[in-house]
Amino acid sequence: MGVGKRLAKGLAPMATRIAPSLTAGFLRDVLKLAIAGFGPLPGAEAAAQARLESSGNDVDKAIHDLIESHVRLAGAQGFVTNLGGLITMAVAVPANVSGVALLQCHLVAAIAHLRGYDLQDPRVRNAVLACLLGEDGLKLLLKSGTLPSTPMSIATAPAHDPGLDQLIASEVTAALIARVSGRKVVTSAARRTPVLGGGIGAVSDGFATYRVGRYADRELLPRTTPRVGTGAGTR
DSSP: OHHHHHHHHHHHHHHHHHTTOOOHHHHHHHHHHHHHEETTEEOHHHHHHHHHHHTTSOHHHHHHHHHHHHHHHHHHHHHHHTSTTTSOHHHHHHHHHHHHHHHHHHHHHHHHHHTTOOTTSHHHHHHHHHHTTHHHHHHHHHHHTSSOSOHHHHHTOSSOOHHHHHHHHHHHHHHHHHHHHHHHHHHHTTTTSHHHHHHHHHHHHHHHHHHHHHHHHHHSOOSSOOSSSOSOTTO
């Protein structure tokens, strides 16, 4: 809980600056922070390697542990950013979006690294962002023709398609804002009982992060031979 709270509070000043325009460019910056590391959160590769070592080089167990730890962190930041009276509504929404995006990007990037993907590859970065839409969100966009293919196909495409950069980031940003803003309508009714709003945020963000992690685990198949395990441990 401590790391989650520090992340949430540390994101508040940044959210103040970005509140007028949570754009696709903002999400790209968040992804870079997730890969490089931010405050108490180590870079995605370092976090993945640490989990791998602590799991005895079992990739499946490392991914399972990463999902569990990020669910806890997402719940903590969701609680803090949804506490009535902590920060104003204008800052609470972008702070919550920033926190969820950072943790989910970090989780999916760590999973991708463990599965043998190069996080410096723009195709892989697009795939990481696409995973944030979740399986249901992806299916809708694939059915409508908005997105051309799945995260796995994007990550392993023969060549990088620059046109996808803006498209994917825009769709994911819109989905995150809609999800958080929609929940604010519910939590705003609980202003007189702030802890209730925090609890709703904690459960919602934790569950959303769990689903994203599980989807990335199923979708991003190994690019290299797993050291231990088959990649099905958390499916």
